[in-house]
Each structure stands twice: as structure tokens, then as C-alpha cells.
Amino acid sequence: MAVVETTPEMVEQVYARSRERLAVIRARLGRPLTLTEKVLFAHLHDPEHATLDAGKAYLELRPDRVALQDATAQMALLQFMLAGMDRAAVPTTVHCDHLIVARSGAAADVDRAIDTNREVYSFLESAAARYGLGFWKPGSGIIHQVVLENYAFPGGMMIGTDSHTPNAGGLGMFASGVGGADAVDVMSGFPWEVLQPKLIGVKLTGRLSGWAAPKDVILKLLDVLTVKGGTNAVVEFFGEGCASISCTGKATVTNMGAEHGATTSIFPYDARMEVYLRATHRSSLADLCDTNRDLLTADPEVEEAPEKFFHRVVHIDLNTLEPHLVGPHTPDLARPLSQVPAAVKENNYPAKISATLVGSCTNSSYEDIVRAASVAREAMAKGITARVPLLISPGSEQVYATIERDGLLAVFAEFGATVMSNSCGPCIGQWQRDDVAKGTPNSIVNSFNRNFPARNDGNPETLSFIASPEVVVAYSVAGTLDINPVADEIPVEGSTVALTAPPPAPEVPPQGFVFKAEGYLAPPADGRAIAVEVKAGSERLQLLAPFTPWDGHDYVELPVIMKARGKCTTDHISPAGPWLRFRGHLDNIANNMFIGAINAFSGEAGKGTNPLTGEVMEFTKIARDLKGRGRQWVAIGDENYGEGSSREHAAMEPRHLGGVAIIARSFARIHETNLKKQGLLPLHLVDPSDYDKVREGDKVSILGLKGLAPGTPVKVVLHHADGTLDELSCRHTFNAEQVGWFKAGSALNVLRRKT
Ligand code: MIC
Numbered sequence: 180m181a182v183v184e185t186t187p188e189m190v191e192q193v194y195a196r197s198r199e200r201l202a203v204i205r206a207r208l209g210r211p212l213t214l215t216e217k218v219l220f221a222h223l224h225d226p227e228h229a230t231l232d233a234g235k236a237y238l239e240l241r242p243d244r245v246a247l248q249d250a251t252a253q254m255a256l257l258q259f260m261l262a263g264m265d266r267a268a269v270p271t272t273v274h275c276d277h278l279i280v281a282r283s284g285a286a287a288d289v290d291r292a293i294d295t296n297r298e299v300y301s302f303l304e305s306a307a308a309r310y311g312l313g314f315w316k317p318g319s320g321i322i323h324q325v326v327l328e329n330y331a332f333p334g335g336m337m338i339g340t341d342s343h344t345p346n347a348g349g350l351g352m353f354a355s356g357v358g359g360a361d362a363v364d365v366m367s368g369f370p371w372e373v374l375q376p377k378l379i380g381v382k383l384t385g386r387l388s389g390w391a392a393p394k395d396v397i398l399k400l401l402d403v404l405t406v407k408g409g410t411n412a413v414v415e416f417f418g419e420g421c422a423s424i425s426c427t428g429k430a431t432v433t434n435m436g437a438e439h440g441a442t443t444s445i446f447p448y449d450a451r452m453e454v455y456l457r458a459t460h461r462s463s464l465a466d467l468c469d470t471n472r473d474l475l476t477a478d479p480e481v482e483e484a485p486e487k488f489f490h491r492v493v494h495i496d497l498n499t500l501e502p503h504l505v506g507p508h509t510p511d512l513a514r515p516l517s518q519v520p521a522a523v524k525e526n527n528y529p530a531k532i533s534a535t536l537v538g539s540c541t542n543s544s545y546e547d548i549v550r551a552a553s554v555a556r557e558a559m560a561k562g563i564t565a566r567v568p569l570l571i572s573p574g575s576e577q578v579y580a581t582i583e584r585d586g587l588l589a590v591f592a593e594f595g596a597t598v599m600s601n602s603c604g605p606c607i608g609q610w611q612r613d614d615v616a617k618g619t620p621n622s623i624v625n626s627f628n629r630n631f632p633a634r635n636d637g638n639p640e641t642l643s644f645i646a647s648p649e650v651v652v653a654y655s656v657a658g659t660l661d662i663n664p665v666a667d668e669i670p671v672e673g674s675t676v677a678l679t680a681p682p683p684a685p686e687v688p689p690q691g692f693v694f695k696a697e698g699y700l701a702p703p704a705d706g707r708a709i710a711v712e713v714k715a716g717s718e719r720l721q722l723l724a725p726f727t728p729w730d731g732h733d734y735v736e737l738p739v740i741m742k743a744r745g746k747c748t749t750d751h752i753s754p755a756g757p758w759l760r761f762r763g764h765l766d767n768i769a770n771n772m773f774i775g776a777i778n779a780f781s782g783e784a785g786k787g788t789n790p791l792t793g794e795v796m797e798f799t800k801i802a803r804d805l806k807g808r809g810r811q812w813v814a815i816g817d818e819n820y821g822e823g824s825s826r827e828h829a830a831m832e833p834r835h836l837g838g839v840a841i842i843a844r845s846f847a848r849i850h851e852t853n854l855k856k857q858g859l860l861p862l863h864l865v866d867p868s869d870y871d872k873v874r875e876g877d878k879v880s881i882l883g884l885k886g887l888a889p890g891t892p893v894k895v896v897l898h899h900a901d902g903t904l905d906e907l908s909c910r911h912t913f914n915a916e917q918v919g920w921f922k923a924g925s926a927l928n929v930l931r932r933k934t
């Protein structure tokens with residue numbers, strides 16, 4: 180029987196297997212290895228024969244664990260049910276964190292969520308019991324914090340149906356965000372396939388001090404790499420500076436690596452990880468790590484000459500790192516706090532802050548909350564409390580119970596903050612905000628990781644800025660963006676105060692964590708008798724049927740229903756917030772398809788011209804109209820199409836409504852794989868300026884599909900309304916196996932044949 184926990188026996192086996200596989204790889208490569216390569220190659224399905232070529236070869240890997248969160252687990256488990264297995268092949272957990280709406284505070288919000296999501300929670304709970312998965316109930320914490328506390332381990336490999344799965348890289352794990360179909364492959368016993376990443380080395384020197392926080396390391400790195408600089412690469416940290424960052428601080432840095440698009444980010448095993456493992460009741464794992472240190476760190480030659488081993492090396496000096504604020508609307512628009520007031524003037528951002536928020540999987544650890552509380556304490560000692568609303572969402576039950584015992588809840592209450600449930604909440608638009616009307620421009624400051632328009636409160640006019648938890652609290656005192664809250668005198672009622680930097684927080688609580696796992700349900704030894712219920716006619720859950728396979732013919736003169744201009748993230752393609760309600764019902768959630776995409780022809784969001792009727796209507800209605808008439812269609816994207824989330828709904832919706840291809844200047848990694856898995860063609864424009872050739876009313880032919888093969892170009896012809904033609908040179912990134920997915924109609928259809 181598969182065990183769900185990360186037991187010392189399991190880790191011992193992983194290390195033993197790692198040694199065997201690495202011996203094969205070392206014999207093949209005959210050179211020193213980076214940490215990324217060690218963990219990656221130690222999980223190769225077939226180390227002897229695997230083709231190794233960073234940026235080109237697809238690797239077949241054997242992850243040790245899978246993690247699912249409630250908003251993506253629904254679709255993943257509906258797909259897993261089609262695989263016909265009795266038990267997941269690898270230890271897997273399900274975490275209920277995304278569906279809780281933040282409104283009045285922790286207890287009431289969780290109760291309301293249990294009520295409104297009863298059907299979905301019981302589906303997930305019964306499916307977890309049926310298939311041998313660990314189940315974390317609503318209120319138990321955010322997936323990544325709970326995984327860090329319980330399941331992550333140095334040198335392990337995990338995939339998770341959430342883009343911030345790389346959080347576990349803070350504990351030395353190779354942890355990657357994937358779509359549900361990838362997770363289903365691994366849960367069904369197949370390898371995980373991923374493009375062998377290139378390697379970006381980030382050298383940290385010096386030590387963090389003053390207001391500079393782990394968050395600033397990743398905000399600075401985003402400034403350097405931008406939102407696509409990490410695509411198909413792994414970011415590996417090295418250098419003496421690593422030791423000055425706690426384990427949960429490292430997790431902040433790797434978590435938000437999702438924003439530069441990396442496959443994952445990873446830190447080498449060190450004393451800070453050891454401290455965290457011991458504090459979270461995993462001393463035997465720490466002992467194992469101590470004796471296997473060579474597997475969990477890069478070979479010494481790598482640090483001596485990093486340029487020889489990494490495709491790119493970035494240096495960040497922690498001694499001179501300033502606290503940063505990023506935003507609005509994109510996480511790579513970074514500015515040191517000292518430059519914010521000028522930027523606010525120059526860009527006409529609303530200077531007055533309407534809300535401040537601490538939390539999200541990136542910054543909700545014990546250390547984060549202690550630093551935030553220190554700033555609150557200091558402000559109160561100087562006679563002031565929060566001057567704009569401050570919401571705090573702890574990362575897990577364990578963090579919550581510990582800060583409660585340590586008196587921090589009382590500090591926040593006195594400061595005027597509201598402590599919300601241990602969940603995603605406002606980070607994913609689960610924020611019932613009554614103070615600012617939709618359409619009103621306003622600025623908020625938070626410690627989250629994503630700030631795409633409308634993400635937090637559904638209001639596209641809200642400008643969301645991101646900083647470390649301590650800086651967020653400083654802004655809650657300043658109430659405005661036009662001063663630097665950590666350096667300037669803050670004007671308060673006829674006088675001024677200055678905040679000093681919080682003292683370093685203990686990385687783990689001096690009196691230990693309050694160990695809490697009341698929200699956990701282990702699966703029974705045999706779940707075969709358990710029925711997984713999906714009610715017919717439910718508006719929230721719908722059983723899936725396999726997609727219709729490709730009919731073997733070229734796509735000829737298909738209408739373009741949407742050409743997106745600028746950012747088209749998964750939040751633009753299939754937003755969350757109120758739509759999270761339909762994550763288990765493909766047909767219902769398809770009603771949000773492209774709702775935030777900016778129409779390149781009109782500049783309007785979510786709407787376009789129906790190519791058959793000439794009527795202006797929502798993109799999703801156009802697609803349904805075409806589907807009703809038996810017509811397929813294509814859509815056009817700009818740069819880094821599908822940036823952001825792992826939600827495969829953003830790929831399944833177009834597929835469900837008759838889409839066959841997305842042609843874009845470039846794609847984000849997880850989304851590109853999701854498109855392929857669902858049987859669509861993601862096509863890259865070889866010449867990005869060809870994007871401009873697509874006119875309103877165009878039709879597209881995609882030719883030579885029978886010959887679709889790895890490395891071959893795809894011929895795409897644009898038929899303009901005036902009868903003229905343009906040819907677009909497109910490339911695809913399908914390997915041989917993936918061509919099979921396309922031909923079969925989706926990866927799931929292939930999986931069904933294999934089982
Ligand atoms: C997000 O941060 O956007 C989410 C919500 O966690 C997503 C997953 C989802 O859409 O359910 C992610 O990052 O993958």
C-alpha cells in the first residue's frame with residue numbers, strides 16, 4: 180500500500196535510487212554537476228538511455244509526490260477517474276485552500292465556505308478516500324505552506340497542480356507547477372515529461388539586513404529576468420548569501436519564481452533547512468539529509484566557476500539590496516521604495532492606499548507574520564495604528580495556532596488588523612470588498628505574488644503593488660504611496676513618526692511550533708467501496724467525456740475568433756474569483772473564456788466580432804455560436820501567452836468550445852503543455868512581427884498536419900477578407916509522444932489506450 184507521508188524510509192529509498200541513477204549519469208557525462216542536474220537526473224525514468232540536451236530534450240521523470248489544490252484538483256480528479264485506477268501510483272495530497280471567500284474573519288469565512296462548497300468538498304473528500312490520497316480540509320492552510328511543513332524534502336521531486344509549487348524549492352526540492360493532466364499521468368504510474376530546463380545560476384553574496392527581506396531578493400530577480408526570463412529554465416541559488424536566508428524565506432524566493440516562468444527554483448541544503456526540518460518534527464529527515472549532503476548540494480567546482488555550468492549567471496548582493504515594491508499589473512515592474520513616490524507622480528497612480536494585505540502562499544510563514552507584527556508593535560509604541568485596512572492571512576493552521584500562542588493575534592487586533600482564514604483568500608479574488616465600487620481607480624499594497632488586473636477584487640481599476648510583509652505593514656501606517664514609509668518621516672495628525680527596521684525574526688518559534696493537523700484526513704487502506712459522487716445536473720461538477728479526436732484532415736479556412744493584444748495571462752483567459760465556483764464543470768466555466776483578453780482590433784476586453792454574423796459579442800458566445808454550427812476556430816496570442824496559473828481550464832475551455840490552435844509570439848511553459856495535453860496546437864510565430872499580419876475577419880489554414888513531426892515547421896496561411904493571402908511561418912514544440920496526443924485528440928485519450 181502506498182503511504183501518503185514523506186517517511187524517513189521513503190526518503191532513504193529516494194536517496195539510494197538517486198545514488199544509483201547519478202552513478203550512471205556521472206559515467207555518461209564525466210563532469211561536475213549542479214544541484215539542479217543532480218535532483219533532475221536522479222529522477223530520470225531511464226538514466227542510461229535518456230537523451231540529455233538542455234533546452235531541447237524532453238526528459239521522462241519519476242516524481243516522488245503529487246500535490247493538488249481544490250480549484251484544480253476537481254478537473255484533475257475528474258480526469259483521473261477516466262484512467263480506471265484504484266489507487267494513485269505515488270503519494271498524493273489534496274488541499275482545500277482556494278475556495279474560501281475572505282469576508283468577515285477566519286471562523287465565519289471557513290463555515291460559510293463549507294456551506295457553499297459542500298458538494299465540491301465532499302466530491303474531493305470522497306475521491307481522495309477512494310483513490311488513496313491525503314485530504315486537507317478547508318481552513319487547514321494554503322497548499323504550499325502545508326506541503327513545506329509536512330511533505331517537502333531536500334533532493335526530492337514533486338509536481339503540483341498549482342504554479343507556485345516551486346515553494347518547496349526553499350527546502351531543496353525540485354518542485355514544479357503543472358496542469359491536472361500532467362498530474363494524472365504521474366498518479367497513473369506514467370513518467371512526467373518535461374523539456375530539460377536550461378540552468379540559471381543566481382549567486383547571492385552578503386547578508387540581508389534592515390528592511391531588506393527575502394521577498395526583495397525575488398522582486399529584484401524579477402526586475403532582472405522579467406516575466407518570461409525564466410521560461411524553461413531552473414533557477415539555482417548558490418553562494419554564501421544563501422545561508423543568511425531562513426528556510427521559509429528561501430521558500431518565498433522560490434515560490435515567486437513562478438512569476439519569471441521558471442520550471443522551478445531551488446536552494447542547496449544547509450543549516451537553515453535543517454533547523455526548519457527539526458522544528459517541524461522531522462529530525463530523522465534532517466539526519467538523513469546530513470549524511471547525504473553530497474546529493475543535496477552542487478559539486479564544489481560549480482561554485483568555483485559558475486559560468487562553466489550555468490547558461491546564465493546573475494549576481495545579487497544582499498548587503499546593498501534595497502526593499503522593493505513591484506507593480507501595478509505585472510510583477511516585474513520593480514522599483515526600490517525610494518523611487519516609488521516619483522513613479523506615482525509620473526504615472527498618475529492613485530497615491531492614497533485603500534487596503535493593505537499580508538499573506539498568500541509566498542509570505543505567510545511564522546517568520547513573515549512575526550516581522551509584520553514587529554512593525555505593528557513599533558508603530559503602536561509610537562502611538563499609531565493601521566491607518567488603512569490591513570488583512571492578514573496566515574499560511575496554515577500550524578502558523579495560526581503558533582502566532583495565537585505567541586500573542587501575535589492580540590498585537591494585530593490592537594493594531595486594527597483583521598486576521599482572515601488560513602487560505603488563499605484575496606490573493607485569488609476571494610475577497611468580498613464592499614468599500615470600493617467596481618470601476619473606481621485605487622491602489623492596494625500586498626505581500627502576494629501576482630498582480631494582474633482585477634485579480635484580487637475583480638476591479639480592473641485596482642492597482643495592486645507587491646512588497647514584503649513588513650513593508651506592507653509600514654504602508655498600512657503611511658496610508659500613501661507618495662512617501663517612502665521605511666525612510667521618510669510619516670505625517671500623522673499634526674506631527675510625524677519614523678519607523679525603524681524590525682529586528683530579525685526567529686526563523687522558527689523559540690517555543691516550537693504548535694503542531695496542528697486537525698484538518699487532515701488520511702485515506703483508508705482500501706477505498707474501493709467508496710462511491711465518488713457527481714450528481715447529474717449539478718452546476719458545479721460534470722463528469723468528463725473524452726474529446727473528439729482529430730479527423731485526420733488539415734484545418735482549412737477556420738475563422739479567427741480572438742486576437743489578443745498585450746498580456747494574455749490565464750487570469751485573462753479564465754479568471755478565478757467568482758468563477759472558481761465552476762472549476763469542476765467544464766461547460767459552465769467555459770462561459771468565462773477570454774473574458775479578460777484585450778481584443779487587438781477594438782481594445783475592448785472579452786468581446787469581438789462574430790465572423791459569421793458580424794455581431795459584436797462576448798468571445799465565449801462567438802465560440803459557442805460557431806460550435807453550434809459545427810465550425811472550428813483558432814485564436815491569436817501575443818507574447819508569453821498563458822502566463823501565470825497552471826489552471827488547465829484555460830486550455831480545456833477553448834478545446835471544449837471548438838478551438839483547435841492558438842498561434843502566438845510565445846507561450847508560458849505550463850500553459851503550452853496544457854494546450855498540447857488537451858489536443859490543441861500551440862504554434863509559435865517564427866517571426867514575431869507576423870503577429871501584425873493578422874487582420875480582423877481573417878481565416879486561417881493550417882496545412883500538412885499529417886506530417887506533423889518533431890522539429891518540422893508548420894505551414895499556416897492567412898486568408899484576408901479582401902481575398903489576399905499571407906503565409907505565416909510557425910514552429911511547434913511537440914515531441915514524438917506529444918504528436919500522438921494531438922492525433923488522438925488529447926493526452927487523456929492516449930492514456931486510456933495505454934491502461
Ligand atoms: C493562482 O495563483 O493563480 C492559482 C489560483 O493558485 C493558480 C491555480 C488555479 O488557477 O487554480 C496557479 O497559480 O496555478
Ligand code: SF4
Pocket residue numbers: 277321341343539540541602603606607628629
Ligand atoms: Fe493561493 Fe495565491 Fe498562492 Fe495561488 S498564489 S496558491 S491563489 S495564495
